[in-house]
Amino acid sequence: MVPPVPSAAAPTLQVPGATGADGDGGPTPPDRPFEAEVDPSSPNRNLAPISASLDSRDRLMVGDCLLSDLARDYGTPLYVLDEATLRATCRAYRQALEDSYPGPSLALYASKANSSLAITALVASEGLGLDAVSAGELLTALEGGMPPDRIVLHGNNKSLQELELAVCHGVTVVVDNWLDLELLSGIAPAHPGPVRLMLRFTPGIECHTHEYIRTGHLDSKFGFDPDQLESVLRHLAGCSWAWLDGLHAHIGSQIFELQPHRDLAGVMADALVLARSLGHRCSDLNVGGGLGIRYVSSDDPPSIQQWVADVATAVASACTERGLTLPRLLCEPGRSLVATAGVTLYSVGSRKTIPGLRTYVAIDGGMSDNPRPITYKSLYTAVLADRPTAPATEPITLAGKHCESGDVLLTGLALPATTTGDVVAVFATGAYNASMGSNYNRIPRPATVLVQNGVADVVQKREEPADLLRYDVLPDRLSALI
């Protein structure tokens, strides 16, 4: 059964402790308190999950579960995933595609953002497809119940094993380079029927959060260079074992602008003209992912509805102008599909005050469960789970527990006075946290609980330190020494 998505979130959440983008320049005054505008129709525009609410004592709840209870019952660090947010996002993509694209469409979840059986099952139950980039993600998708004909396999260096797994399950392979084709032509004879392919090319549009460039060529490791497109399409026309289902391009991530995807539509429609002129069916056009989300109050991404409408309109008109039968429109949201559903809970531990400089408050996780700040200087927003609305009086730096000075999750954070044992909730951690995590310092990975309607289900168990020894081998000649 699919639980209903709440139509509006309960009491509006006041979230006082925003991050300041202060880099490393010492303490900054607390950011001005702000009100998280809850927009349940487009979760990527919220800081907190759409089910976030306050109990009668103003403590933070998600999915009707008190966060500090979850921390107590399941331990910290803990990834909390809000089912209502995840389902609302899936529905927003589906509905927007239906509303604004005149042809068929399908949203594929880019599972590298957060890959698990539970997320796969949820996304599959909402009628979406999935993109995988490795045997591990592919296996997770298949075991999680995603129909193989709604899965695509990406990757700029797929192994023979990964290609065989995809082909034998009837998963569409997104061909990235000539080696893919060489390996596939070896696999194909053992496979009944044609192998389903898409072709990834570099569209000459590249987008980072606040800039984008358009060139004929791009320095990217992914996909065929535009120069190569015609020769690979001609080559494929002679491969009787292959069906070219469509074309693919992906231009970047955490994108707030709409123009790059509008430009992409034209570039892709041109490529579609070429492909069809060479006899390819090419019924699918996959514009990739990239829509951004709100991590801090100053972020203002477009809504899912606006992004989809822009992409859909641009693709439809670019195709119509060129006299093309409308392709099925595919897109591949990753971050914007799962990030806002996630909250990470930590317990406050030690504290170090450097007079006149800053106060470090240390939590029991850090770069191993959220490598984004140390990798990309990413910003986050955090509150105390049991006092989210209390005045944020103390500027602090939220430090991780790893042996790296750079292991700092948030700088310029303002919180109410904290004591050891307080639970800190960091928002928008559903994407590229668990999936990019590590066991650095031999720290076990956190558990994930899925919450809805007051029920919490463990969907990923917490690792124990002993689990980390499972693949260590002590040769006899070394154990003989001890």
Ligand SMILES: *Cc1c(COP(=O)(O)O)cnc(C)c1O
């Ligand atoms: C990473 C990636 C995505 C998803 O990107 P988001 O920014 O997370 O939406 C989609 N398609 C491809 C090919 C990707 O590499």
